[in-house]
Amino acid sequence: MRSCILSVGTELLFGHTINTNAAYLSKELNLLGFDVLYHFVVGDNDGRLGETLKYALEKCDLVITTGGLGPTEDDITKETIADVFGEELVMHAESFAALEKYAKKRNRKLTENNYKQAMMPQHAVVLDNEAGTAPAFALEKDGKIVISFPGPPREVHYVWKHEAMPFLLSKQEESIVYRMIRTFGIGESLLETELLPLIDVQTDPTIATYAKEGECMIRVASKRKDYDEAKNAVDKVCKDIEEIIGEYIYSFDGEEFCDAIGKALIDRNISISACESCTGGDFAQMLVSVSGISKVFDRGLVTYSERAKREELGVNKETLEKYTAESPEVALEMAKGLRAKTGSELCISSTGVAGPDAYHGLDAGTMYIGIVFGEYEHVHEVKTHRSDRNWNRNFCSLEMFNQIKKAIAYKGKI
Incomplete structure (x- = not known):
């Protein structure tokens, strides 16, 4: 599926905030087999955001947006997406109740603009965000999907893991299984050389190596109709890799070294x-x-x-x-x-x-x-x-x- 990431926020354009969300989501989408073709960054301007969103939808089947779901006047992402899709914004009762519960738990009073966060495009699938107050949502029309995330990275990570990733996997006809092997003490060039006997004959599962801050990672992924078949294939390749470079491996499932x-x-x-x-x-x-x-x-x-x-x-x-x-x-x-x-x-x-x-x-x-x-x-x-x-x-x-x-x-x- 052709995909892109549309990051919203003037602070990103000015360089005041580093766009870690785009890097995180690109990596996660890639692991699931989605082709990320573009990254867009747009300021808090509804005209330019609308133009960019329309262009993104022309080029891609899946558009991921981050930012602009908050309660203030410059939070315009939801309204712009609804306008482009021809959707009316309606009050989402569950999101409203979650907002009230959030405020009560912290002994706070909701302001008028907080209710804006509970307004959703009429036909959207609401994605719960227990890490913050702004719910995410997915909207699908004419074979195109937009998933809109809030801006804070902690909330992006939560919504992705618990809501958006399962939503996207449900749209796939085939099961995608992957494992991320993490290594330390071996350079990427030597790593690839050691694994060439496996890499040269790879079809499915696929093997890809990445370097990161003094360590190397290996992604082993399979896409098949049957989940168990894909999992067994990935596990077998992981065992083959372990036999070759086992002394350098510290995790088979993407854990940090610590x-x-x-x-x-x-x-x-x-x-x-x-x-x-x-x-x-x-x-x-x-x-x-x-x-x-x-x-x-x-x-x-x-x-x-x-x-x-x-x-x-x-x-x-x-x-x-x-x-x-x-x-x-x-x-x-x-x-x-x-x-x-x-x-x-x-x-x-x-x-x-x-x-x-x-x-x-x-x-x-x-x-x-x-x-x-x-x-x-x-x-x-x-x-x-x-x-x-x-x-x-x-x-x-x-x-x-x-x-x-x-x-x-x-x-x-x-």
Whole structure:
């Protein structure tokens, strides 16, 4: 199905807001086998929005809009879509009741313009939005479909997962099954080379590789009449991929690295603490995004200065003077000192040169991760060969999760 995304909002044109919704929805549509042909961005102007919508409907079978469903005067998307489709706006009782419930729960009073959000095109399918106050909707006419989302990304994600995606799948004659394999520690070129024996003979399921911020993803997808047949075909290819590059895989279902490792720690009841220097707390921030991690995560310390490393972790002054704070020796002492301080089973540290400049004779992007887990003690050297400070910090944080993955695997073998 030919598709496009029409993003509404003057703030997008001015660059005040980054259009993350378009990227998210394009990725999700692609995973379901929809061909995304265009991205449009239009300001809060009903004339230009109407013209662009008509053009989009000429070129595509599915138009996804985001933004402009709120209660204010410049929220014009719904009215414009209704006008283009020749639809009358009517009060949607369920949406109105949901608005009243939302306001009552928060001890707020609905204003007159709030009721605008409960007005819907007469023949629209209303898509519930439990993440906000503006319901989404789908409208279908003459073989064309428009699905209109609110603007906030959190609401877009909710409506897509719980309402819009099932709606679109119901329109498909064939079942689409896909899995997203996520890997770390292997580049996209080498990944594709390793998988060429599978890629060269692919028909259905299809295999596609993507690179993202230091990691690689592999989409395996099948479109068939029978759902079970499609699922079994995808699962078989995933097993074939695992046999080739299994050591690099951390998830078969699109999980973030922190979620996959966080769940592994929780499932195995492994207590963990972290002390960070060059990553500045980024690792701990990722870890605490995992639901339920409080069961195993004791604490995270940012021990940035040499004084902090000595006072909080007991790093020897002589070690600091001889090797500098940005050294494998200090990384290991940090992890050991944290274990002595906390009693956590697994302790991990980071130190090094995030950049942008070289320091103590080390190039930017040279960092060290220390990890202790029972008798397992290891220091891993990270060399990104980049001067981008934020990129280096993020990559080192991801590598910390990778080192935990390896430590757990090592413990599982003995």
